[in-house]
Amino acid sequence: MPESLASFTTLTVEHLPAGITVVSLAVPGHAQNVMTEGFLWDLGQLLDAFDREPPRGVVFQSARPGSFCAGADVERLERLGDLPESEVAALCARGRRLLDRLSGPAWPSVAVIDGVCLGGGLELALACDLRVATTSSRTSLGAPEVKLGLLPGWGGTVRLPRLIGPGPAIELIVTGEPVNGTRAATLGLVDACVPPETATASAVALLEQTLATNDFQTRRQRQAAPVVIDETEREFLEATSAALILGRTGGHYPAPLTALDAVLRGCDLPAAEAAAGETAAFVQLTRSPVARQLVRVFLLGERNRRDSGTGDPPAADVAVGAGQRPAVVGAGIMGAGIVARHLRSGITTTLVDIDPETLARSVPGILAEAAWDRHTQASDPQRAVQLAGMLRASTDRAAIAGADFVIESVIERTDLKRQVLAEIEATVAASAIICTNTSTNPIATLAAALTDPSRFCGMHFFNPVRRMKLVEVIRGPATSDATVAAVVAHAKRLGKYPVVVQDSPGFLVNRVLTPYLHEAVELLREGIDPARIDRLARRFGMPLGPLELYDMVGLDTAFYAGLVMASAIGERIESSPVIPALVKAGRLGRKTGSGFYRYRGRGHDARLETVDERLADALEPYRLPDRSLRDADITDRLFLPMLLEALLVLDEGIVRDGRDIDLAVIHALGFPAFRGGLLAWGDSLGATEVLTRLARLADLGPRMVPPPRLRDHAASGRPFVPES
Numbered sequence: 001m002p003e004s005l006a007s008f009t010t011l012t013v014e015h016l017p018a019g020i021t022v023v024s025l026a027v028p029g030h031a032q033n034v035m036t037e038g039f040l041w042d043l044g045q046l047l048d049a050f051d052r053e054p055p056r057g058v059v060f061q062s063a064r065p066g067s068f069c070a071g072a073d074v075e076r077l078e079r080l081g082d083l084p085e086s087e088v089a090a091l092c093a094r095g096r097r098l099l100d101r102l103s104g105p106a107w108p109s110v111a112v113i114d115g116v117c118l119g120g121g122l123e124l125a126l127a128c129d130l131r132v133a134t135t136s137s138r139t140s141l142g143a144p145e146v147k148l149g150l151l152p153g154w155g156g157t158v159r160l161p162r163l164i165g166p167g168p169a170i171e172l173i174v175t176g177e178p179v180n181g182t183r184a185a186t187l188g189l190v191d192a193c194v195p196p197e198t199a200t201a202s203a204v205a206l207l208e209q210t211l212a213t214n215d216f217q218t219r220r221q222r223q224a225a226p227v228v229i230d231e232t233e234r235e236f237l238e239a240t241s242a243a244l245i246l247g248r249t250g251g252h253y254p255a256p257l258t259a260l261d262a263v264l265r266g267c268d269l270p271a272a273e274a275a276a277g278e279t280a281a282f283v284q285l286t287r288s289p290v291a292r293q294l295v296r297v298f299l300l301g302e303r304n305r306r307d308s309g310t311g312d313p314p315a316a317d318v319a320v321g322a323g324q325r326p327a328v329v330g331a332g333i334m335g336a337g338i339v340a341r342h343l344r345s346g347i348t349t350t351l352v353d354i355d356p357e358t359l360a361r362s363v364p365g366i367l368a369e370a371a372w373d374r375h376t377q378a379s380d381p382q383r384a385v386q387l388a389g390m391l392r393a394s395t396d397r398a399a400i401a402g403a404d405f406v407i408e409s410v411i412e413r414t415d416l417k418r419q420v421l422a423e424i425e426a427t428v429a430a431s432a433i434i435c436t437n438t439s440t441n442p443i444a445t446l447a448a449a450l451t452d453p454s455r456f457c458g459m460h461f462f463n464p465v466r467r468m469k470l471v472e473v474i475r476g477p478a479t480s481d482a483t484v485a486a487v488v489a490h491a492k493r494l495g496k497y498p499v500v501v502q503d504s505p506g507f508l509v510n511r512v513l514t515p516y517l518h519e520a521v522e523l524l525r526e527g528i529d530p531a532r533i534d535r536l537a538r539r540f541g542m543p544l545g546p547l548e549l550y551d552m553v554g555l556d557t558a559f560y561a562g563l564v565m566a567s568a569i570g571e572r573i574e575s576s577p578v579i580p581a582l583v584k585a586g587r588l589g590r591k592t593g594s595g596f597y598r599y600r601g602r603g604h605d606a607r608l609e610t611v612d613e614r615l616a617d618a619l620e621p622y623r624l625p626d627r628s629l630r631d632a633d634i635t636d637r638l639f640l641p642m643l644l645e646a647l648l649v650l651d652e653g654i655v656r657d658g659r660d661i662d663l664a665v666i667h668a669l670g671f672p673a674f675r676g677g678l679l680a681w682g683d684s685l686g687a688t689e690v691l692t693r694l695a696r697l698a699d700l701g702p703r704m705v706p707p708p709r710l711r712d713h714a715a716s717g718r719p720f721v722p723e724s
């Protein structure tokens, strides 16, 4: 091998005695291997060297266990939208040409996939003749580009259907969901799935086999030719996939449909021509504002991962518990979800509840949820048995004595919470961190029950815990920096996005949610059909309409939360008389079978039947003069007050950065990611346009009055939130 190879920064090259070359990838400065400029340069140099001195066969692997290659460096993707189309097309062609060289005319290659193999990483593996995946639980192969509003742009839409067939390829590409090593082997995406320790040896054996039979040449011919797909199969695939995509995306996300079209068109063509079609589709998607927002949202998540919660470097003013031995007090809906999340993250946890029946009921549910296998969409009973060994459940408070991190999640009663928190403090070591999952109690009020409030703060999860990735970390007046940093770090270990907020009514998420919920009820009082209100919110991109959300949360809970919020926003947003009236009438939502809608059954499994015809009677005493509103007016009425509230939250310093608001509403409320979050949506309108729209709503009173910050932005032209 030429001398120059010694200068690689991302690759190491090793020669085995039988003439096989092993290339190991490790990109410095990144948590995962990603395709940086440096890596692409090194790879090009290496392949030039192989042209000069061909090896007998090559193994491409990672030098980092658990990370084969996580794909493109997303910060590079962010810039694609600003480049001219021709430049983006040239980048695609350059990447494809490089990957095409991963196997030489006479030398075959094999990728060893241990850990994450996503996006460009998968395309790299696909460009090799053969693939070996490992059985490691970290091994995951996928094409998540649609989640960033894009599609695989380095030949993935061409290679994948030829390798595993159009149907499975479409599923991988349009859902963006990854598969594990075993599933990849079943699909034919990899040639073998073996334990990590034997993976390189298996790869070498595969190379020897294919060299002996020369069958890699046959594979290459198949990969270069069109895919045989009959007309009926094509129509079926097209119709079912398109219906599924539209059902999932509500038509808001162009990438999955564009990817479907690219795969199907490409099937009819020789690979080289199909690749040109893929590039054209990729370029088109980089022009879409949706891709720009989705990439931005991804980068907001990355920013969150780097944020210690207290500034950089993280402060360590006192010794606090590191969350090695966590405990949860309260085994209700939330406590159970929080414990399941701990087990899923591999963290042994203690759970205490005062009520033995609740505790006994919660344990099987916790284990089933913690052992949920997203690949099979079922709970894995074997895994559940293993996880049982990591859960210690007890009705005896003394069980938490050894805990260094306790999350209180008992019922939302101030006196009870204060008592339970004081008991927790008396039971655990003086360095243990104590958190509360309260939704409405001021942290200061609860902290007053403790001897040392510096180790106490809010850790507010969202329901359902398994799905909602946000955690609000609420600083009380006495909370130390070390406590905040430790709680932020613990939330990240649970796979959550922690956002640090100040102690104020509704914290962040419920504060911006309140005006939205309130406005929906005002619209009802003005004679607007409830189903229309909810439909328009869903059309905007929300997973649920506001009235559906009321029914899900429970009108009693909403009423109570409303009382708390009144202290912060009561002057601008009057509490609605409708909610207490419905609560008084026993219409609490799903849990009682009726609220704004009528349900068949109760609780979690309740099925929405229809708008309850008795709703009109219940609303009658509170009716306002009818208004005739266009759909766009209703959407403005729902979402502009949310935006105004977010600007006030910024003014009051409740969050440290506007980007936290965008991340929070997406991961706690399901605010549409394609809009980039609440403030990014405001920026897409522009402050001046927001003012114009608010002027049309001025007769609604103080709740539509623009805060000074909005006028400042309109005057200066500054965006509400930085781009990334």
Ligand code: NAD
Pocket (backbone or CB within 6 Å): 329, 330, 331, 332, 333, 334, 335, 352, 353, 354, 355, 358, 409, 410, 411, 412, 416, 420, 437, 438, 439, 440, 460, 461, 462, 463
């Ligand atoms: P829940 O009523 O389902 O569960 C509360 C549990 O606390 C019960 O199992 C009860 O037996 C237990 N408990 C009561 N007193 C106790 C004591 N002294 N020691 C130990 N356990 C005791 O309530 P939940 O919905 O899980 O809510 C719990 C907390 O989470 C509340 O503070 C709530 O505001 C907050 N929260 C709820 C949601 C939600 O949507 N449900 C969302 C975010 C936060």
